[in-house]
Amino acid sequence: MVGFFRRYWSVFLPLAAALVLTVTWGRALNPTVAVLVGVWLIGAVLSSVHHAETVAHRVGEPFGSLILAVAVTIIEVGLIVTLMLSSGDKAASLARDTVFAAVMITCNGIFGLSLLVGALRRRVAVFNAEGTGGALATVATLATLSLVLPTFTTSEPGPVFSASQLIFAAVASLVLYGVFVMVQTVRHPDDFLPVEGSAAAAEDEHADPPTRRESLRSLGLLLVALIGVVGLAKVESPNIESGVAAVGLPPSAVGVVIAMLVLLPETIAAVRTARRDRVQISLNLALGSAMASIGLTIPAIALASIWIEGPLMLGLGATQMVLLALTVVVGALTVVPGRATLLQGCVHLVLFSAFVFLAVSP
Template sequence: MITRWTVFVPLLAVVALLLTWGRNLPGFGVVVVASALVGAVLAAVYHAEVVAQRVGEPFGSLVLAVAVTVIEVALIVTLMISGGEKSATLARDTVFAAVMITCNGIFGLSLLVGALRRRVAEFNAEGTGAALATVATLATLSLVLPTFTSSKPGPEFSPAQLAFAAVASLLLYGLFVMVQTVRHRDDFLPVEGRGVVTEDALHGERPTVRTTLLSLGILLVALICVVGLAKVVSPAIESGVASAGLPHAAVGVVIALLVLLPETLAAVRSARRDQVQISLNLALGSAMASIGLTIPALAVATIWLDGPLVLGLGATQMVLLAITVVVGVLTVVPGRATLLQGGVHLALFSAFVFLAASP
């Protein structure tokens, strides 16, 4: 069940981390570390999939989403610690980028692949709609309201407001997980025609307990390597963005793209297997975890972070978020989508990427 590269790559990442920690790297060294970082991310998500296959859906999508969010939080905090005041908007930019990538990029690509296979991509509107509503609420509480609050100058929360947003985000995410995995689990399983696909039809032979525990251990090692290697390569990411003449917000986009690339591949594979619902669970679950877990983690991190924490979105970003929510609702309500809906979401994703590079 476990392939050799998924064991060797994390071990190589550990070696790379030990050899490069605390050192200034030349160009070749940056390439090597970046390759090890990407390999560690891919290995982490692979082992998360093994664990997910053991626990079944929708727990599987939840495992992947949480694993990816741990990586994202680690990268954000690492870069904010080393970046000082110039990284004040990094958390906002990364979380917003994650929302746009998942709710438009992964969402649209999954619908496109599903519609290409069966002309119409079918999914469970009840579960997907609940997930989209939760993402919209979390994004508004954490990313839109700071622009309009007046207790503190600028698009920032006061300490009390940040604590409220963190607790509300964590509770809302926990409530959704309970609904997804316990009370209304069937709403998040794939559909075939008008029926819900059973779990036996979703999985072949499941991995053994021993294999699952081994994958869980390697997953933890890979995540630690991601955190450490991100710290090592972070100066190169920021200098590369600056030398390309891109705004500093592009750093957040790069982080989100790096973290969510394996998630994208997993969603596309599910869509190709006619399991579009799993793809949408991955997309919206990652967006939800990105906000619901990142904001509380950053609220705690502000205890030792020196610089400000800017969370409020600008006007252009709020417009993109608003149209994403409206289009998402119109896509989800029928419970089925064609190539057109997938194309619309991908067009919004393209607009986000273009405007991030050319605001």
């Protein structure tokens, strides 16, 4: 039995998570059941990382690093829109809080962990400054257009866009994201590959990819696992909300916890990739996830706003804008040399810690 599970765990866990999601969806969970659901959530995360790496190995880079980021984001967007449609005015700031949390988690948490792990392994983490710098510039532009400007526009009272402004932000987000994907995969893919001559580049050249059948099976199971991750995170959210309220934390802490759960697959995949001296791929995954989170979420909620009642608060507060600005500045200084030590990794992780601390203690 143990041998069977070791061989087929990556097939069993996604299907079991989907079954648990079907049984628990829309139901109130007692503490014992909530713990069991959390166990299956972790299992779905681990299996999603395994299948994402299998598919990425088949299609190669830089296409591979897009798969997990885009798949998770699409499902995450569906979750956000569903919650906004069902919660009404209570979810006015849900999209803002979720997207900002995703940016901080990816651009500081995952980014910092990748640099730290890479630097601890090789003393210096090496990556392509051209591609990483372009990705960071795109993230900074998307975040400013979608999350900062609403605080300063005057067409509508409060940190909200007018209808025309929201449409512009949605179109601009889609255009920027589409252009970036074209540059990464067609025009300049070499800027997003491991540095020539590194151990990672040699590994890419000699490792045998999985068969077409294995890749298609992994792709299907990846989608099932990701649905399980995001769906079970949604199932757990009432328990998270009650726990947060019980200890006196602000409601924004709920969004941070849920975002961390949803982004667990990217985090684990990035760390494992960095341990194999593939820091560039880890950074692609981190910044690509941030970019997809903004570039796909804003257009989706712009469309959903037709049916959503009440205001759609997108503008960040002063503390959040300071953290975002500091993240962009520090990220630029980290990226420009094309190499980083554990110092840069620790700086980003401290910024991530500051974000989490201020989210629970504003």
